[in-house]
Amino acid sequence: MLVLLAFIIIFHITSAALLFISTIDNAWWVGEDFFADVWRVCFNSTNCTEINDTFQGYSTLQAVQATMILSTILCCISFLIFVLQLFRLKQGERFVLTSIIQLMSCLCVMIAASIYTDRREDLHRDNADLYALTSEGTYGYAFILAWVAFACTFTSGLMYLILRKRK
Template sequence: MLLILLGVLILHLIILILLIVSTAASAWSVGVDRATDLWYNCKTSSVGYHCSQASNEDWIQAVQALMILSVLFCFFSLVAFLYQLFRLVKGGRFFFTAIFQILASVFVMCGAIIYTVMSPDDPSITQFGYAYVLAWVAFPLCLISGLIYIVLRKKE
């Protein structure tokens, strides 16, 4: 049982790291001389490297909010898991942790879908970067982790 709990905890930490990196990294969309993330648009020119704030459009703000919510809910589910690990009665299930983790999964999925649909970049010039891919990798891992928490029971 200890190995299962340790494995679930490590999976949860990996998901949290993936979500933090995908939210903060500057590579949601990359091109030959530019990189775009949720916060800045950066371009390379003959003068140097110049970054400006991301657009004030509603869709990018929605993606920013959803990614931040996914990180927060994943962190809250980690705290809830550790709390329930020591306070939950024998035989109890980690429902509270599972709900937070599944909500984090839904938030990251919605953010990535909105970014996919609304991204205005020309596909011949730019392509999706590693932060975008990390968000899509974190989605199923987060969902699987939430489902594991639903099935998991506390044993002595």
């Protein structure tokens, strides 16, 4: 049982780390000489432009920012609730509250990555000065980590739903 508990804790911490990295790092859309994410666009690793309200499609990026931050916060809260429930629940009860919060985190990261996937082309095309420089790119590792974090949070949410407190 201790091995299973250690695995679940490590898996949850890994999910939170993936969410932190994918939210913070500047590699959602990358090319030869640029990096872009939901916070800024950098050319030649030195010339960075913050994405603000003058950026066309800023409200779309704000939705991605907000849901990624919310997903990270919910993942951390679900871990704290798991630790509290570990000591408070009676034997045989399920970690339902932890599961619900973790699945809400999963939903938030899925929404953020889906919005970015759907609107990325529009975001770059609407900003003509950046589009010429960023049109030839690919999804970066932070974007891929967001989808991996989705799978991890979904899996851990289901694990908590199934898991019962045993001796």
